[in-house]
Amino acid sequence: xxxxxxxxxxxxxLFDLDGVITRTATVHAAAWKEMFDxxxxxxxxxxxxxxxxxxxxxxVDGRPRADGVRTFLASRAIELPEGKPGDPPDAxxxxxxxxxxxxxxxxxxxxxxxxxYDSTLRYIEAARARRLRTAVVSAxxxxxxxxxxxxxxxxxxxxxxxxxxAERGLPGKPRPDTFLAAARDLGVPPGRxxxxxxxxAGMDAGRAGHFGYVVGVDRVGRPDALYAHGADRVVTDLxxxxxxxxxxxxxxxx
Numbered sequence: 358x359x360x361x362x363x364x365x366x367x368x369x370x371l372f373d374l375d376g377v378i379t380r381t382a383t384v385h386a387a388a389w390k391e392m393f394d395x396x397x398x399x400x401x402x403x404x405x406x407x408x409x410x411x412x413x414x415x416x417v418d419g420r421p422r423a424d425g426v427r428t429f430l431a432s433r434a435i436e437l438p439e440g441k442p443g444d445p446p447d448a449x450x451x452x453x454x455x456x457x458x459x460x461x462x463x464x465x466x467x468x469x470x471x472x473x474y475d476s477t478l479r480y481i482e483a484a485r486a487r488r489l490r491t492a493v494v495s496a497x498x499x500x501x502x503x504x505x506x507x508x509x510x511x512x513x514x515x516x517x518x519x520x521x522x523a524e525r526g527l528p529g530k531p532r533p534d535t536f537l538a539a540a541r542d543l544g545v546p547p548g549r550x551x552x553x554x555x556x557x558a559g560m561d562a563g564r565a566g567h568f569g570y571v572v573g574v575d576r577v578g579r580p581d582a583l584y585a586h587g588a589d590r591v592v593t594d595l596x597x598x599x600x601x602x603x604x605x606x607x608x609x610x611x
Contacts, residue, residue: 359487361483361598362598364551366569367549367551368550369490369540369545370481370484370551371493371539371540372481372493372553373419373493373495373552373574374493374518377574378507379471379473379474381471384465384466389408392457396454406433412429414582415432415557419496419554419556420496420531422455423442423455424529425455426452426458427451437450439452444456446459466499479599480598492514492515492539492543493516495518495519496529497519498518498520499519500519501516517538521535522535530559531558531559532565536563536566536568540568547566547568547569548567548569551569552570553572554572555574563587571587572590572592572595573588574591574594575592
């Protein structure tokens with residue numbers, strides 16, 4: 358293991374945005390809850406079952422926006438028309454609900470700003486100093502704006518986000534396609550790239566893509582779930598990897 362806490366053969370690091378680089382995961386979760394609770398209240402009345410943290414973790418976190426809407430609605434046996442990506446936020450469609458969530462998210466970001474995890478930025482700078490290539494891989498269509506807001510755009514050789522995924526027709530996490538595209542753009546085989554994720558869907562993507570190392574970043578106290586979904590190592594902060602290689606868990610089983 359290197360002083361970055363990674364296997365010696367790793368040549369590239371692929372980082373999720375929300376919850377790994379920025380402190381926006383809680384903002385996303387709050388926007389999803391506000392949107393879904395309003396929808397469910399209008400649909401089911403005051404006795405509706407609210408959207409909760411377990412719903413966020415299982416059905417929404419790490420997925421492209423429309424996929425999150427579809428997956429959660431399916432969990433409640435609710436069917437809505439797909440609609441179109443440009444549907445207004447009040448449209449009773451999958452895309453309409455997704456756009457309402459994004460509107461709420463942007464409002465929260467405008468009023469509260471965006472904070473980065475300084476430890477992650479230090480880790481990325483350390484990786485680049487050791488000539489590892491870096492990419493940001495995010496389901497967010499707002500990824501570039503967020504990177505610019507925290508002055509971190511220059512830290513990445515490649516960006517594969519919601520905009521790029523739509524342009525290329527890439528399915529989102531838990532499918533590995535966006536991570537695989539980032540590794541390909543970097544010119545690195547998946548087996549020589551490390552994935553850094555906080556979402557269970559991101560862990561699944563890392564395992565499915567057969568990446569060389571998958572680091573679960575545990576911000577909410579669920580290390581066992583991250584390991585179960587494919588992490589090789591779980592840390593609460595990337596500072597834990599610097600200079601402290603730690604122990605690798607037993608090999609994952611498919």
